[in-house]
Amino acid sequence: MERALFVIFALTAIVAALNVLLRRHPLHSALALLVVLGALAGLYILLGAYFLAMIQVVIYAGAILVLFLFVIMLLNIRAEEARLARRPFLRWLALPFALLLGAEIFYLVRTFEENPVPSGTSVGVTEAIGRELFTTYLLPFEVTSILILIAILGAVVLARRG
């Protein structure tokens, strides 16, 4: 059962990710990313990270990606032409890069084959995360407030008219 769910979520994520790469209209790419995010939320549930699965849907998919969609529609961006980037250097780089990571994946799968994720783990419940966030990780949590403040300030500075 778990394995079946894993395969479904993993395949959905990978196929959707390929769509992000291969679609020519930015809107389609963004929607494909939305599917990836949803599938990842499913994997998080399988891993027992319930809180993260929830905020993955609510914040990542619900807020961040909607921001992307909003900008795409606001600017009314058209589809790209078929040809790829006019950057031969980078395109040349992409293939060996992909091969390198492919080799890494192969290696990872071989070395970790016998280590299963403990089934039915539930360390990632909201209470536990909240407790950690406000004790051990209090300072990083406060730092994020500065980060958000900068983002607000920056977005206002850059995007206002005048």
Place this chain on the structure above:
Amino acid sequence: MESLGINYRAIGPELVLTVTGVLVMLLEAFSPGKKVRDGILAAAGIVLAGVAALALWEEGPVTAFSRMVIVDGFRVFFTLVILLGTLLTIFVSWGFLDEERIPPGEYFALLLFGAVGMTLLVAGNDLMILFLALETITIATYVLAGYRREDLRSTESALKYFLLGAFSSAFLLYGIALLYGATRTTNLAEMARVVSGPLGQAEIVLLMAGAAMLLIGFGFKVTTVPFHVWTPDVYEGAPTPVTAFLSTAPKAAGFAAFLRVFSLTFPPLGIESAADQLASHWVAAVTAMSILSMTFGNFIAIAQTNIKRMLAYSSIAHAGYVLIGVLARDWAAVAFYMLVYTIMNLGCFAIVALWARRGDERVLIAEYAGLGFRQPLLSFPLAIFLVSLAGFPGTAGFVAKFWLFKSAWGAGFPELVIIGVLMTVVSVYYYLYVVIVMFFREPKEEVPRVPLSRAFVAAMVVALVGVFYLGLLPTRVFAVLNTAQNLLAIGQR
């Protein structure tokens, strides 16, 4: 409360900077456009943060906030370098804010919040803090790079900086996740303990992959070849005072984090341990990055006609020199180098910014012709800073390079030192070329008089005093740094 390790003194500089930043921002909201008031407030906040940092000098290595931050001499010294860089940037930006009619409050607030990120990066003892601090810095600087909104070049440079910065952050994050997988922790002290013993085969693989990813991420942030591609364009397109900032304070913070992670967390111990296996690889990789940065940076700099691009390539070259110090694991030498580099580079950019005028119209080296005796208050300081960047004896640049090379020689990197010295000789060419143009080329048109603001004069005085004090009487600073380094070494044992 004690169990959480809440210790406000330990984050004193960061607290002061944050409060000042918020204050400046609020003042701007209620009574906008008061540059002098906001500037003085921001400068006062930085000075106060410096005092708060100095108050931590005597404290041995202690951690706070559940070991998220660490207090040691390393952190205090780098914090002071960053604060000095930020303070000088405020002076350098003084005329620019008027010319471009930029609301000063938001600009100063972004500088201050960026400085918070940098001081936290230096203080961080946990990969999570390092990641968040790095993002704080980069997000603040993306905005600063695009600050001249009506100028396409500035916007394009912001976009380029943003895309490559976010790209490198993703590598950094993947590296952090893999290191976590290898060591079960994100805490640097804990990680150092784990890697000092042997690890299983799978963990070693993760450790290597994670460290490689982290190296790519840091390589981008400190502008080393081959991860430098964004540097010249961003440095050229960003407003000059912002370029001055980008090339100094965030780089000092980046090198501090680089040192903290690679030299202090994964030091080769000379015994059978995971750290040693890792060290043999990263030493090779960083050696290559260092050589590439020095040669590439210096040779390409020769071909530049735009002074901002020339200084960008020079900045890449200097990153190459600093990596030698990182390899030698002599943080005191690196800290001193970054102090000196911050002073002389900001001094240079102060003059470039003043001479460039509104919209960066005058940035070609050829346009410096005739500056020499007609504008001595610009040309002589610029000549001094350039000569110091080239590393002439008597200037701070020489002392910094000498210390760096000496400790690298002692640490067993003679080939790097030889390349470094040769490349320094190459760099003399393009630094002196600007001086020659200024003094010995006749200008094509009348050399205009540029009014000097008080803030500019203040920046010049600080930078010139710094270059000569550190160039002629560096022993005091040496002694302080060496004491701190010894204390840290004892604390680590």
Place this chain on the structure above:
Amino acid sequence: MTTIPISWYLAVAAVLFTIGAVTVFVKRNALVMLLGIELMLNAANLTAVTFSSYFRELAGQILVFFVMVVAAAEAAVGLAIIVLLFRHRETLNVDEAQLLKL
């Protein structure tokens, strides 16, 4: 009860990271490049959550929480820059960058 080896999760994450990186390499639209970067961040997140579950320890999940905050902040500023650029020249094609080669 069947269990899933962690290598499977790590492999999915590595595949996603690669696809994201390739997207950044080959696409020309700044917005789609940004989508590729989001894909890379999510791949790193999956890696961290996998290890977190495997170790039965929370640090990895806390890291992911912070990454989401960072992603939100980054998206806000990045999209602001993109909107600003669009106002300048009505295209997001990075090859058409006029003054600076991208």
